[in-house]
Amino acid sequence: MVRPSASAEPDSAAPKATPPVTQSPERQTVALPHGLAIGGDGFMVVAGPCAVESEEQLLTTARAVRDAGAGALRGGAFKPRTSPRSFQGLGELALRYLEEAGDETGLPVVTEVMDPRQVDLVADHSAMLQIGSRNMQNAPLLREAGRTGMPILLKRGAAATIDELLAAVDYIVETGNENIVLCERGLRSFDPSTRYTLDLAAVPVLRTRTPLPVFVDPSHGTGHRHLVVPLALAALAVGADGLLIEVHPDPARALSDGPQALTPADFSALMDEIRRWIPPSGRYLSTAGQIAAS
Numbered sequence: 001m002v003r004p005s006a007s008a009e010p011d012s013a014a015p016k017a018t019p020p021v022t023q024s025p026e027r028q029t030v031a032l033p034h035g036l037a038i039g040g041d042g043f044m045v046v047a048g049p050c051a052v053e054s055e056e057q058l059l060t061t062a063r064a065v066r067d068a069g070a071g072a073l074r075g076g077a078f079k080p081r082t083s084p085r086s087f088q089g090l091g092e093l094a095l096r097y098l099e100e101a102g103d104e105t106g107l108p109v110v111t112e113v114m115d116p117r118q119v120d121l122v123a124d125h126s127a128m129l130q131i132g133s134r135n136m137q138n139a140p141l142l143r144e145a146g147r148t149g150m151p152i153l154l155k156r157g158a159a160a161t162i163d164e165l166l167a168a169v170d171y172i173v174e175t176g177n178e179n180i181v182l183c184e185r186g187l188r189s190f191d192p193s194t195r196y197t198l199d200l201a202a203v204p205v206l207r208t209r210t211p212l213p214v215f216v217d218p219s220h221g222t223g224h225r226h227l228v229v230p231l232a233l234a235a236l237a238v239g240a241d242g243l244l245i246e247v248h249p250d251p252a253r254a255l256s257d258g259p260q261a262l263t264p265a266d267f268s269a270l271m272d273e274i275r276r277w278i279p280p281s282g283r284y285l286s287t288a289g290q291i292a293a294s
């Protein structure tokens with residue numbers, strides 16, 4: 001059971017109780033189609049392009065990530081871009097491509113919903129709704145997404161505290177939906193060496209505050225392809241329940257986030273590394289169509 005976060009109205013004068021390091025609330029799992037689940041001892045990698053650009057681009061990527069061991073397919077249909085002049089996504093057409101690719105590969109589809117009015121449309125074509133960092137505190141969207149009862153991947157805002165992330169969780173939980181996976185994706189900081197500063201400490205911190213599974217997104221969190229693999233492995237080491245990874249068949253031509261996209265070959269190499277470190281972490285890799293204990 002997810003209980004409302006204790007510090008909805010933080011009292012700055014009151015000393016904050018620091019939970020003992022060993023304290024860890026009971027763990028909750030979130031079920032996806034095909035018998036897949038996020039959380040528990042499973043580790044799941046959700047991978048795919050930043051944005052769906054064409055049927056072929058998506059299918060090529062979906063097959064590659066499935067073959068390499070992904071557990072679900074990501075891909076943006078409605079893209080939250082900083083500039084209105086940047087590619088905004090293919091919208092409903094992309095949702096149809098995502099559904100087709102999911103059906104063909106057996107991968108559950110995770111895609112972002114940005115507008116409460118589009119929740120039903122996006123829900124009709126996907127298995128899990130993503131709420132992006134820019135919308136973490138969009139209460140009407142949190143409520144509308146929550147009401148579907150579907151699994152929700154809630155990304156932490158780039159300037160959001162853990163308390164604020166857990167307060168956003170409360171909006172969804174109030175609708176009666178506890179199928180929530182949190183995702184650390186990097187914080188706005190002062191150093192342009194990386195796109196954001198990936199707060200890996202958020203994973204063990206969240207462990208002491210919520211039973212919900214926690215993902216890490218090293219693609220947006222670093223912004224650079226060569227940093228994705230080391231931070232992905234670090235996320236596994238700090239106990240994350242899974243990863244969100246951007247993959248593109250031709251990153252140089254990607255319409256969004258090319259510099260952080262792995263090629264299918266890079267992704268396959270990442271999955272080999274993950275398989276190497278899964279046994280010492282006491283986990284198993286949760287893959288589409290099978291549970292690989294390798």
Ligand code: PEP
Pocket residue numbers: 050076080112131132133134155185220
């Ligand atoms: C994404 O995952 O597609 C995305 C836009 O990420 P974020 O909301 O973390 O910027």
Ligand code: MN
Pocket residue numbers: 050051220246256257
């Ligand atoms: Mn992206």
